[in-house]
Amino acid sequence: MAEALYKHVFSDVKRAIFEGEYKPGDMLPSENELAAKYNTSRVTIRKSLGMLENERIVKSWHGKGYFVIEPEHAKFTFVYEEHNKALESKLQYIRLLHPEAEVQSALHIDPSQRVVSIMRILYNTKKNMLCDLMYLPYQKGMPLIEMEIQYADFPDLVKNKVSTFAIHTKMEIGIAAVTGEVAKRLMLEEGTSVLVIYRYLYDEMERPVAFGKRYLHPDCGHLTAHSGFFPG
C-alpha cells in the first residue's frame, strides 16, 4: 500500500522546514499553490497543514497564510511513573492523624480535620530507594484496607469519586533534609539533603484532594525531561 498522500505532503513540508528551506517567520506557499504542486486537492493539503499545526511547527492566519513558527525549547515533557516498575513497593503504615502545617496548607484544611497518612517504601534488591508519603483528607467510611492502597497509583486513590478527566495534578521538585523515620528507612544520616517530589491532586473545582511527598535516595540519580520535536 502506498503511503497516504496527506502523509507524504506532511513529511515533505516538514522536511523542508527542518532543512531550513522555510525558516521561522517564513510564509509557506498557499493551500492552492501546494495543491497544484503536489497535484492534489485543497482538502488534502489542509489535512497535512493541520498536522503541522498540531505539532506546533506552523501556524495559520486567517486571510494571510501559513507561517513557520519558532520552536518551543522552554517546555519540557517530564515522564514520571508513580509506580517504578524496577522497584518493589512495601506499605509501612497507615495512620489517621491531625495534619502538620505543611499538609494543612497543601490540602486546604484546618488542624481539626484528620487526614489519612500512608507511608510506602520502594526498594530494589540492594536497598530502599524511595520513601513515599501520601495524605488524604479523611472521610467516614473511607476504605483503609491495606491491600487496596498498597498498589494504588496516586490518581487512582480518588478516581472513583470524580471523573478521571476532571483530575489534574501538579508536581514540584525540591530539596529537603531527611529526618526521623524517613532517614532511618532510607538508611541515610539525619540531615542529609535529598530530592523530594511533591504531588498535588486537584478535582474539577480546583480543590486539593490528595498530597504526596516522595523522598529520593541519592542513588536514584537524576530526573530527566525532554523538549524539541519527537516522533509520535
Next chain:
Amino acid sequence: MAEALYKHVFSDVKRAIFEGEYKPGDMLPSENELAAKYNTSRVTIRKSLGMLENERIVKSWHGKGYFVIEPEHAKFTFVYEEHNKALESKLQYIRLLHPEAEVQSALHIDPSQRVVSIMRILYNTKKNMLCDLMYLPYQKGMPLIEMEIQYADFPDLVKNKVSTFAIHTKMEIGIAAVTGEVAKRLMLEEGTSVLVIYRYLYDEMERPVAFGKRYLHPDCGHLTAHSGFFPG
C-alpha cells in the same frame, strides 16, 4: 457569529466525557450516528473527533470505532525559562579550557579538545539566585564577544549552525554540593546541597553541541510541572 459546528460537537462530546457520560474504555457512537445526532455531515464529525484525538481524549480504531482513553497522569509539562525575567543576568567569565571529566562525557569529546566555559549569575534585588555554567566545544573563529553571549539563550548559542527545528534538548534535575567559585557567588557555605539543572543540547544527528549546569540557590524554591488537561 454562531460557534462553528465542528467546535460545538467537539466541546459537547468532550463535556460528555468529562462528566462521565462516556468513561475510559467506552466506545463513542459511530461517525454516522453522530452525524445524524448533530444533523451534520460525516466530514464535520470527523473534524471534531480528530480534535479529541489530538487532545489524547479518544483514540480511533480502524473498523471498530472511537474509544475513550485513560488520561495520562504520568506525563508532566515543565515550563522552564532559560531567561528568568524576574532576574538580572551578569556575565562572570568566559574561559577557554580543557574539560573536566563531567564535561568531557557530556559533550562526547576527549580532554585534548578545548571547550568554551561561560559563567553567568542571575540575581534579583536581594541576592544572587542562580549560578549558570555553560560549556561549548571550541572551534576556531568562534565569537567570544561578551555582549553576544551575555543575553543568549541556551538554544540560541548554536541556532546559527543548525536549523532550530533540528535541535532538541534534555533537562536533568539533580542535587549537588556547591564548592569553590559557585559557593562563593551564591554566598553559601561550602558543601551546601542545592538543586542543579543540567541541560544538554543535541543536533539533528544526536551529537551533543552544548552542556549547561545551573545551580539554584535554596531561596529559588521549587520547580513545578503539570499534568492533566488544560485549555489551549
Next chain:
DNA sequence: CGTTATTTGTGCGTATGTATA
C-alpha cells in the same frame, strides 16, 4: 473609502478503500 484579488475557514455531498466483527 470602497473594490477586488488572495488566502484561510467552514461545511456538504460523493466515491472508494480497508479493517473488523
Next chain:
DNA sequence: CTATACATACGCACAAATAAC
C-alpha cells in the same frame, strides 16, 4: 459473505479576514 466503521480523497460553495489598489 455481508454489514458496519473508519480512512482517504476529490469537487464544490460560500464566509470571513487580509492586503493592495
